Amino acid sequence: MLKVEHLSYEVEEEGKRQEILTDISFEVKDGEMLVVTGPNGGGKSTIAKLMMGLYEANQGKIYLDGQDISSLSIHERAKAGIGFAFQQPPRFKGMTVRRLLSLAAGTELPKHICCGLLSRVGLCAEEYLDREVDGTLSGGEMKRIEIATVLVKKHKLCIFDEPEAGIDLWSFAMLVDEFEKIHKNKKESLLLISHQERIIRMADRIMIIDNGKIKKIGPTEELLPELTEETMSRPYCMME
Numbered sequence: 001m002l003k004v005e006h007l008s009y010e011v012e013e014e015g016k017r018q019e020i021l022t023d024i025s026f027e028v029k030d031g032e033m034l035v036v037t038g039p040n041g042g043g044k045s046t047i048a049k050l051m052m053g054l055y056e057a058n059q060g061k062i063y064l065d066g067q068d069i070s071s072l073s074i075h076e077r078a079k080a081g082i083g084f085a086f087q088q089p090p091r092f093k094g095m096t097v098r099r100l101l102s103l104a105a106g107t108e109l110p111k112h113i114c115c116g117l118l119s120r121v122g123l124c125a126e127e128y129l130d131r132e133v134d135g136t137l138s139g140g141e142m143k144r145i146e147i148a149t150v151l152v153k154k155h156k157l158c159i160f161d162e163p164e165a166g167i168d169l170w171s172f173a174m175l176v177d178e179f180e181k182i183h184k185n186k187k188e189s190l191l192l193i194s195h196q197e198r199i200i201r202m203a204d205r206i207m208i209i210d211n212g213k214i215k216k217i218g219p220t221e222e223l224l225p226e227l228t229e230e231t232m233s234r235p236y237c238m239m240e
């Protein structure tokens with residue numbers, strides 16, 4: 001289980017301190033799917049980056065299965081069982097897709113396993129295995145390859161930051177199926193940041209982040225009607 005207690009994060013810009021997140025506390029239980037949503041700039045990606053270890057919180061603690069992981073590096077958190085896919089995946093010149101998948105798996109993967117993984121995210125495997133993970137891949141291709149690096153092995157917690165961004169409708173449907181499978185298996189917990197109604201509907205619970213604070217957190221059946229109503233009356237809107 002992931003347990004987050006009183007997390008705050010601030011940055012310094014031109015000598016002025018700016019609070020990005022204030023007193024964030026929540027849990028993701030074993031096998032649970034928590035979807036984080038809310039207006040642009042609210043602080044969702046910052047939460048994901050704090051969980052991954054890309055940023056260090058100014059205050060608060062993060063526990064994974066009771067272990068305090070607050071000061072562990074990205075690498076150590078990955079070893080502790082956190083898998084993550086960024087909103088904008090990094091590119092690695094000189095590294096092939098097959099090598100990247102093997103690195104994520106922690107073992108040299110045979111061709112048929114790599115092909116199976118790429119097919120799960122809607123990529124025609126043979127075409128991509130020897131491609132470099134560099135600027136020649138489109139945003140949507142890169143995004144799907146990164147999602148495949150999370151699917152490559154079991155994690156205690158998988159974090160996906162806006163997996164829908166830049167993905168075509170056909171591939172998106174396949175990704176939703178993958179998330180559903182993980183969710184039904186109940187062997188991994190899911191923390192998904194999304195604006196997509198299909199993903200939000202799959203959640204066990206929803207957390208709405210607005211202006212650096214938890215605006216609401218609760219069961220999907222309770223929050224979804226409110227969320228739908230609210231988005232109709234303000235500019236923030238969920239994608240159907």
Ligand SMILES: Nc1ncnc2c1ncn2[C@@H]1O[C@H](COP(=O)(O)OP(=O)(O)OP(=O)(O)O)[C@@H](O)[C@H]1O
Binds near residue numbers: 039042045
């Ligand atoms: N290092 C930083 N320096 C200054 N401001 C930052 C920094 N990181 C994040 N911010 C600001 O913090 C706020 C939250 O950003 P974040 O990316 O977490 O929002 P978000 O909810 O994920 O938004 P979106 O839905 O657009 O992806 C934004 O206003 C952003 O500009």
